[in-house]
Amino acid sequence: MSRTPIEKPKSVYFFGTCLVDLFYPEAGVAGIELIKREGVEVIFPQAQSCCGQPAFNSGQRDKARDVARAQLDLFTKDIPVVLPSGSCAGMMFKHYPELFEGDVDYNKACALANRVYELSDFLLNVLKIKLTDKGEPMRVTWHGSCHSQREMGVRSQPKDLINQLENVELVELKRETECCGFGGTFAVRQPEISAAMVSDKADDVEATQAQKLVSGDCGCMMNITGHLDYRKSDVQGLHLAEFLWERTNDPR
Amino acid sequence: MTLVNGKDFKGRVHKALKDEELRANFRRAMDGLMGKRAMQFTDGDEWTRLRNLGESIKKRALSKLPELLERLEENCTKNGIKVHWARTVDEANSIILEILKSHDVKTVVKGKSMVSEEMELNHFLGDHGIRALEADLGEYIVQMAGQMPSHIVMPAIHMNKGQIAKLFQDNLPDTPYSEDAAELTAIARKELRREFMEAGAGLSGVNFAVAETGTLCLVENEGNGRMVTTVPPVHIAVTGIEKVVENLSDVPALLSLLTRSATGQPITTYFNMISSPRKEGEKDGPKEVHLVLLDNGRSKVYRDTETRDTLQCIRCGACMNHCPVYTRIGGHAYGGVYPGPIGKILTPQLEGLDEYPEHASASTLCNACVEVCPVKIPIAKMLVRLRDENSGNCPHGEHPLKGRGAKSSTIENAGWSGWAAMNASPATYKVATTAMSRIGNLLPQSAPMLKEWTSVRVKPKFAKKTLHQMAKEMGLKDE
Amino acid sequence: MNKIAKQEILDNLRNASPSKGDFVTDNSVIYDKKWTQEQKIERFCQVTSAVNTQIKQTTLHDAQRDLIDLLTEKGVRHLMQGSPSPIAKEITDNWTAMDTGVKLRSFDQKIEACKEELFSVDASLTTTLGAIAETGSLILWPTREEPRLLSLVPPIHVALVYEDRFFNTFLEAIEQEQWTTHMPTNALLISGPSKTSDIEQELCYGVHGPKELVVMIIRNN
Numbered sequence A: 001m002s003r004t005p006i007e008k009p010k011s012v013y014f015f016g017t018c019l020v021d022l023f024y025p026e027a028g029v030a031g032i033e034l035i036k037r038e039g040v041e042v043i044f045p046q047a048q049s050c051c052g053q054p055a056f057n058s059g060q061r062d063k064a065r066d067v068a069r070a071q072l073d074l075f076t077k078d079i080p081v082v083l084p085s086g087s088c089a090g091m092m093f094k095h096y097p098e099l100f101e102g103d104v105d106y107n108k109a110c111a112l113a114n115r116v117y118e119l120s121d122f123l124l125n126v127l128k129i130k131l132t133d134k135g136e137p138m139r140v141t142w143h144g145s146c147h148s149q150r151e152m153g154v155r156s157q158p159k160d161l162i163n164q165l166e167n168v169e170l171v172e173l174k175r176e177t178e179c180c181g182f183g184g185t186f187a188v189r190q191p192e193i194s195a196a197m198v199s200d201k202a203d204d205v206e207a208t209q210a211q212k213l214v215s216g217d218c219g220c221m222m223n224i225t226g227h228l229d230y231r232k233s234d235v236q237g238l239h240l241a242e243f244l245w246e247r248t249n250d251p252r
Numbered sequence B: 001m002t003l004v005n006g007k008d009f010k011g012r013v014h015k016a017l018k019d020e021e022l023r024a025n026f027r028r029a030m031d032g033l034m035g036k037r038a039m040q041f042t043d044g045d046e047w048t049r050l051r052n053l054g055e056s057i058k059k060r061a062l063s064k065l066p067e068l069l070e071r072l073e074e075n076c077t078k079n080g081i082k083v084h085w086a087r088t089v090d091e092a093n094s095i096i097l098e099i100l101k102s103h104d105v106k107t108v109v110k111g112k113s114m115v116s117e118e119m120e121l122n123h124f125l126g127d128h129g130i131r132a133l134e135a136d137l138g139e140y141i142v143q144m145a146g147q148m149p150s151h152i153v154m155p156a157i158h159m160n161k162g163q164i165a166k167l168f169q170d171n172l173p174d175t176p177y178s179e180d181a182a183e184l185t186a187i188a189r190k191e192l193r194r195e196f197m198e199a200g201a202g203l204s205g206v207n208f209a210v211a212e213t214g215t216l217c218l219v220e221n222e223g224n225g226r227m228v229t230t231v232p233p234v235h236i237a238v239t240g241i242e243k244v245v246e247n248l249s250d251v252p253a254l255l256s257l258l259t260r261s262a263t264g265q266p267i268t269t270y271f272n273m274i275s276s277p278r279k280e281g282e283k284d285g286p287k288e289v290h291l292v293l294l295d296n297g298r299s300k301v302y303r304d305t306e307t308r309d310t311l312q313c314i315r316c317g318a319c320m321n322h323c324p325v326y327t328r329i330g331g332h333a334y335g336g337v338y339p340g341p342i343g344k345i346l347t348p349q350l351e352g353l354d355e356y357p358e359h360a361s362a363s364t365l366c367n368a369c370v371e372v373c374p375v376k377i378p379i380a381k382m383l384v385r386l387r388d389e390n391s392g393n394c395p396h397g398e399h400p401l402k403g404r405g406a407k408s409s410t411i412e413n414a415g416w417s418g419w420a421a422m423n424a425s426p427a428t429y430k431v432a433t434t435a436m437s438r439i440g441n442l443l444p445q446s447a448p449m450l451k452e453w454t455s456v457r458v459k460p461k462f463a464k465k466t467l468h469q470m471a472k473e474m475g476l477k478d479e
Numbered sequence C: 001m002n003k004i005a006k007q008e009i010l011d012n013l014r015n016a017s018p019s020k021g022d023f024v025t026d027n028s029v030i031y032d033k034k035w036t037q038e039q040k041i042e043r044f045c046q047v048t049s050a051v052n053t054q055i056k057q058t059t060l061h062d063a064q065r066d067l068i069d070l071l072t073e074k075g076v077r078h079l080m081q082g083s084p085s086p087i088a089k090e091i092t093d094n095w096t097a098m099d100t101g102v103k104l105r106s107f108d109q110k111i112e113a114c115k116e117e118l119f120s121v122d123a124s125l126t127t128t129l130g131a132i133a134e135t136g137s138l139i140l141w142p143t144r145e146e147p148r149l150l151s152l153v154p155p156i157h158v159a160l161v162y163e164d165r166f167f168n169t170f171l172e173a174i175e176q177e178q179w180t181t182h183m184p185t186n187a188l189l190i191s192g193p194s195k196t197s198d199i200e201q202e203l204c205y206g207v208h209g210p211k212e213l214v215v216m217i218i219r220n221n
């Protein structure tokens, strides 16, 4: 994404996303800790909920707009809004302006969109984070989400972060950029196609012989690990933030 | 017998997914095509500039479409090409039948034309006693098998050598079983040479129709396109009205984008530019050239400036080559003439959402197609628009599409209203999420949506505490 | 019916709201593709060799000898050329006087009268208008003398191109030669022998057109 690079800010907003909120709060906490450790204050507006994407992608644009509108007044300071999800970041960054076209809140929506960052991109390119690995040797593989790649331009950032970890061997996934078959409601509207896709993805994951599958989006993670667990695979899935935090924090 | 049908999408998907051979054929082919395309666009800057150019050329052409069509007709006519206008498939078919009858044509040899598939022309002519023979190797195979193309550039991509060998053995006299591609190709060459010589007319599609000079451009590798447009005494070209471009100088950029995106070739073997029938003193070429301009719903797609972008398509097929859904289910599952991402947005617009109700939902919106489309059609955005049209309860855009509300469901709408009410109000959100983290895991596996989800996945586990709660405990500022 | 159909289609299109934006065409990405004379020839050879085109570099003086060698090597019995061939003087003059074993034929009748013959010769010889470096393509504008099928039907096609007729790009050829003012019945770009990969993506040459394409580049000395 071609956005003017910004200086390291004093504080940021954290938008947790609804999936993290309900299913993977540790990923959110880890993301927050990583930012805080770099000396940046994290603000978490308690009134936040969901970016609106599930409805937006399901032909329910009006409802998506209602939910998105409820977020617009929560992040008004001119500081970055960081999301531990490329997909929700893409929703705000790319689709809010479109969703509010011709609406009274159009300017607000654009202002928010412009300050949105995906977590790994923010850690690497804004905070210029340097990670010191404290974990045991380990083999992992990375799954990049479609929206982080194609809507947020997040391609190498997460892998650059993982590669900073001395004891971690990153094995590239075959067809790394191919969709895992989640697609929000796609997984339940077209369950058979989705199942075929996630099963192929799990095959590729297992073929890497990695111990962990790291991902930056909880939608993909819920899908892939949900299936890995279903087939009783040994590979464990976890969010990038959690993985990075686990390996670099001082055990208290 | 009609092969085109949007209903029972899921039934066909089910069948395709179970067909291991088909799955393997597509996976192998798509991997190959993606690799070849990538080799063509290693210079990111050139790719960006070239596709911006391609997009601007198509957008400019569409912005003056009616004017360009008239100019095309005028210049073609001046050159001696007869131009026909058809609102519908039926009209186009009758025009062609009339021409063929007036020359007493028994056999027409065909170059590759997706528009003629749209018209189900072979079938129509067959009913009127005229034999239409496909001459593109892939189309020849597919026709022999009584199927439709499963890909707009590689019609027989769903088949492997063994299947083709068997088909030739069963259908062609004195043909032993051979899985050698070169041998199979040689068989087709021999069979078709005589047909070219004897056919009463040739039929082709058009890749670009140049208004400025009245020129019809055809892109191909095999030479069958040149054969059908040169050997028989009559040549009929059919095209959708969106294929017109303004100037001859618009063609090189589009040609480069087309062949490199489609098959990863810098150019195809033949680029054939036809501007007139045989002139006085010339020794070959057809004595008559006809151009049939087909609308078939395109002018409706054109009405709305948002859906208009669909008509930028140059039919390169890159979107399907890169589509993870197409790769899994293949072309036939779509049940329309145009499969893959372009088919998902074009077919429901041409034929109606009610005829193709599942198309818009059969995508993860992964944007792989958007990333490679050489003329930058916002396919994902269009799919979202079609989903809005399908649900029917949040109209936008300038014109409703045919079949708006095809998937409208009161239960679903109510569900989304509940979802919106919960997520738009912080207080309700808090109560609801806290409750879910307490009791969400008690939901039975048979609950709506969970049933589909758990067919191949474990049930997602609600965390004991929400991030909201944890953030508060961490003492994060709430402002 | 045609009139009504036309009117209705155009009316539909005209009633639509206009497209937004102005669509400036910036061809600079194509104009940026520039090579020197020798680089153009080199690039042409490289790109077209990759699709199985055979290249022979020769001079006008040696062209006849080289051509005969080539045809003999390929076992060609009948070579068909245009009538009158625009290059007869230089290359095929005194053909019969040379004891070549390759019979020279001319495309001197209308196709209706010589279909069988055309479909039975095993090689053809044509001129070209030039060649394109970027894509490794030959430019042919068939004429009364050198008809369209000469470069399509025989299994081997030998094409001559002069060294000073190399263009950087297709666009350059169109613009420099002002194509739009005099488009011929048929203009062609030919980039290699006929091919297909319709069967399992496996490349096979010579489906409906020539199985072999030989380009003879005529050097000035």
Ligand code: SF4
Pocket (backbone or CB within 6 Å): B312, B313, B314, B315, B316, B317, B318, B319, B320, B341, B342, B369, B372, B373, B374, B375, B376, B377
């Ligand atoms: S939509 Fe784009 S990628 Fe797909 S066939 Fe058309 S031009 Fe090619």
